[in-house]
Amino acid sequence: MRSPVVKKERSPIFDLVLRNARLDGQAVDVAVQDGRIAAIGQSVGQGRQEIDAQGRMVSPPLIESHVHLDTTLTAGEPKWNESGTLFEGIATWALRKESLTEDDVIRRATELLRWQAAQGVLYVRSHVDTTDPDLTAVKAMLKVKENVKGLVDLQLVAFPQEGILSYPRGAELLEEALRLGVDVVGGIPHYELTRDMGAESVKIAFTLAEKYDRPIDIHCDETDDPQSRFLEVVAAETIRSGMGRRVTASHTTAFGSYDDAYAFKLMGFLQRADLNFVANPLVNITLQGRMDTYPKRRGMTRVKELWQNGLNVSLGYDDVMDPWYSLGTGNMLQPAHMAVHVAQMTGRKEVMACYDMVTRNAARTLGVQDRYGLAVGRPADFIVLDAQDAWDVLRRLATVTTVVKGGRPIAEATPPEVRLLGERVTFQR
Ligand SMILES: [Zn+2]
Structure with missing residues (x-):
């Protein structure tokens, strides 16, 4: 299994960058500096630490x-x-x-x-x-x-x-x-x-x-x-x-x-x-x-x-x-x-x-x-859920895969992988 935490050394400008997250249907990165959200958007720049959200939803806690x-x-x-x-x-x-x-x-x-x-x-x-x-x-x-x-x-x-x-x-x-x-x-x-x-x-x-x-x-x-x-x-x-x-x-x-x-x-x-x-x-x-x-x-x-x-x-x-x-x-x-x-x-x-x-x-x-909330200047408290949107979160009681508090990743979880006759079942249409 690939670790969601990827280290990058090339000219970091932020303490942490959450890559490839989904927010209101859009693909975004979330950049964190000094415990606060510094940028939300596409290709925000490098982070000393980076987390790949793998297209999952980012949400306030x-x-x-x-x-x-x-x-x-x-x-x-x-x-x-x-x-x-x-x-x-x-x-x-x-x-x-x-x-x-x-x-x-x-x-x-x-x-x-x-x-x-x-x-x-x-x-x-x-x-x-x-x-x-x-x-x-x-x-x-x-x-x-x-x-x-x-x-x-x-x-x-x-x-x-x-x-x-x-x-x-x-x-x-x-x-x-x-x-x-x-x-x-x-x-x-x-x-x-x-x-x-x-x-x-x-x-x-x-x-x-x-x-x-x-x-x-x-x-x-x-x-x-x-x-x-x-x-x-x-x-x-x-x-x-x-x-x-x-x-x-x-x-x-x-x-x-x-x-x-x-x-x-x-x-x-x-x-x-x-x-x-x-x-x-x-x-x-x-x-x-x-x-x-x-x-x-x-x-x-x-x-x-x-x-x-x-x-x-x-x-x-x-x-x-x-x-x-x-x-x-x-x-x-x-x-x-x-x-x-x-x-x-x-x-x-x-x-x-x-x-x-x-x-x-x-x-x-x-x-x-x-x-509270995902906005530039707010404390960097947010979560990543293994879902497309809020409806999908409640439909499948999605796993919270990453928890960030004050700019620091404090918890991570891997969603259960289910196989039927050797083939993966995702519970997605
Ligand atoms: Zn009570």
Whole structure:
């Protein structure tokens, strides 16, 4: 096998050149100098190091908009969630939480980030539980964030798993996490003891966000209950505060169960608020609809309609090998592939839009648009995928063959070679 890395010594003018890549249907080279993209075009010049993309697609890196790194890689400890329900997941996590230490969290979170970086996921937003009087996971994740600098751009959300008002000192612990350096304010209004407490908890989250000048990402209406209507409170607070694109509503699965008349009215308010949405199709389709017999609801927010109405939607894995979802590798193409199916976005443009949900839309959710993307002057963070275009990526769940971070190749992979009766099968027409 030919190595994709080819050394060239002839008058190098760039640190790195990616040769023969495909971008928007065009053959291009991408040149990198001092960690930034210096040129994109044809025959850009020599590089001290060169990588042959072999006609494959180049893309900005994949982005994880919503994961829980403090619970990851614990599936089966101390027992498996055999019913697969949210409730057995919570009960199982309560058992596992008894033995939680900083080292334990650091080891597991770092390992999953390694898996993600190896698959081209270079920006990650992780929630971290603040309903713990010792804030063990928060302290651990702040260390992880420092440790992975230069490999993954990690954002942390202060997530009050057991409530801001329903857990003892919940609001104080949330604020303490922000003081310690957690980037984003979280919430979980549908899990507060009463509807009033839920609405009040959203207001507390906004007050803290304004006080500490932080974005907001709320676990909102993660239930099939059509009466769970905290999204309207989040929209109202977003309009009042003018925080707009710094606000994200995660899950909003109840939106999939709302009466159409209410959903239509709400959509107008959401457009006015211009907030971001994160859906987690792998876990939403698995955990929601569990109380239904048949017909069984899909339990996902209205991804297609939000997208059609011009709202920003991105996707998360949510859980990887933990009590709520025992499968997974952190490959962001998997939730994108699932979104195509669960949201019925099978039109050609719709499939492409699902790829945007794990790339550029997610950059907007994380607020990193100013340093993300394939453009001259931007940080040289990009990936090569064994595919022609975004549609082909999702059709075949393409291998990410090269990952470049800050101008440095950090990961490479060889797509599997399949042979039938001695002849190569490419899965291409
Ligand atoms: Zn979550």
